[in-house]
Amino acid sequence: MKIPFLDLKKMDGELKNALKSKFEAMLEKGIFSGGEEVQAFESNITNYLHSPFSISCANGTDALELALRALEIGAGDEVIIPAITWVSTAEVVVMVGATPIFWDTDENGLLAADWEEAISPKTKAVIPVHLYGKMVDMEKLMKKARYHKLLVIEDGAQSFGSFQHGKAAGTFGDVGCLSFYPTKNLGALGEAGMCLCKDQQVNERLKLLLNHGQVVRDNHEIVGKNSRIDSIQAGFLNVFFDQFPSNQAIRKKYAKMYIDGLSVIDEMKLPLDILDEDHNAHLLVIQTDRRDELKNFLLQSGIGTAIHYPHILPDMKPFRSKGEFKNSRNLSQRGLSLPLNPWMKEEEIEFVIAKIKKFFLTGD
DSSP: OOBOSOOGGGOOHHHHHHHHHHHHHHHHHTOOBSSHHHHHHHHHHHHHHTOSEEEEESOHHHHHHHHHHHTTOOTTOEEEEESSSOTHHHHHHHHTTOEEEEEOBOTTSSBOTTGGGGOOTTEEEEOOBOGGGBOOOHHHHHHHHHHTTOEEEEEOTTOTTOEETTEETTSSSSEEEEEOOTTSSSOOSSOOEEEEESOHHHHHHHHHHTBTTEEETTEEOSOOOBOOOBHHHHHHHHHHHHHHHHHHHHHHHHHHHHHHHHTTOTTOBOOGGGGSTTBOOSOEEEEOTTHHHHHHHHHHTTBOOBOSOSSOGGGSGGGOOOOOOHHHHHHHHHEEEEOOOTTSOHHHHHHHHHHHHIIIIIOO
16 A cells, blocks of 8 residues: 555545636636635635634745734844744744744744743744644733733644634734645645734735735835735635535544554654644644654555654754754654545555554564
């Protein structure tokens, strides 16, 4: 049995036909920038997440950059971010001229609760990252941020569909940033992203920034960029959105199979909170001291896995920073993502479980 980490070709025929029909319909209308599909997509997200404003853009990285610029964060400012995350979180801070201040995470990769110790007179914002789809405790973080008069930008690229006390990831902070990259729980067939906010002025500034700073064509009020969402991707996302609830149910079912099946292995740390409401089961990351050995064993058994992420940001050349970052570094060396997506079959999950048990329990 061959089980890739993720194979988008395995989408069911009904879904593929729906996507083809959407593409044909959009070709007939000939509207490929803006239009009703973009409006419908933003409306779908607004209603589902209960976000006052949902502003679509070209991709998740742009969403983070637009958020920083809309909140006027730039040269001379410091922004606190976790030491382990996808590079975009740090990249955009540097791009706007600010300085990323890295802080360690807890054992699961979420910004450590003592992040306040990183605050300096130059600190203007903090970016909590809902890593693997698991939310940071946002009520506690927001309370601390407001006390210190800091802006909060939520990096919710991996957490669409996660809720904390009934409130969606991305709707706690001043701006929440989403990614709809194809591998995400709600993914397009290309690049797409979104900013969420509740302030009317921030909403208007975001809209200006992503469209060359213009209110109407040729009337440019500020320096912006071209970060409009592709209308075809918005159309595809509207199709995927209809299947999102059922796909999430499948993810959770498979995640439970993994947790139940692998709980007998003492040498492995499981993400037991993956079944909670504040985790959307985007990635199922186990931790073991034998990570690389296990990864090679599973590959030889025809099973694809992934490492999110093999290096912490402070160790990378563009962001070199001193610090121990014990938990983040430990996760980068021990974490392994197992295949988990709604296009898998139960027997594939069972096969992965059986192989992992064989590795740890029989010594084969």
